[in-house]
Amino acid sequence: MEKLRTLRKQKGYTQQQIADLLATDVSNYSRKENGDVRIFDDEWEKLAKALDVSVEDIKEEKALQTQNQNSTLNDNSSLNDNASINYNLFCNVPNYLLENQQEYINLLKEQIKALKKENEKLKKG
Incomplete structure (x- = not known):
């Protein structure tokens, strides 16, 4: 997520500081910032507030596409519990x-x- 990375650096925040804000470890945040791991809506809101911008200013199309792909995956899944699917997809349980x-x-x-x-x-x- 280039917008997020650029803005974080402009504001002088380290990945560790943002990871702490999201209550995650720095390697997970790095994967989020690279677009490898989904950033959830509540996390977008925390990021926007910390960076003093609107969510729309930092949320990129790639993030939206990833969310749509994950929604499609959930819809096509044979498992009944979508919460378990989401948790497993994003936390690698x-x-x-x-x-x-x-x-x-x-x-x-x-x-x-x-x-x-x-x-x-x-x-x-």
Whole structure:
């Protein structure tokens, strides 16, 4: 994102300072600034405020195209949970961890059902 990089340098900010603003590490911010990793809307707003410009002044077409491509990817995905898809795409969470967490969630749901049944029995006396 050339506009973002240029403006950041003009304002005298380092990548580390901007990374801290976005609560991320400098390598992740560098990938964002290079256009390799998506910059989310709330991050654009923080960047614009810190650089004292409007979001439109720094958000580039490439960012919009990347967002549209990611939306298309989500629409075409066979997974049901778009939040998991987004998180996995942008944070590189290994699939085995996501699957493990989903199994744990399902186990917890089963335990909740059993506890609800037991609770009903106890209420009835």
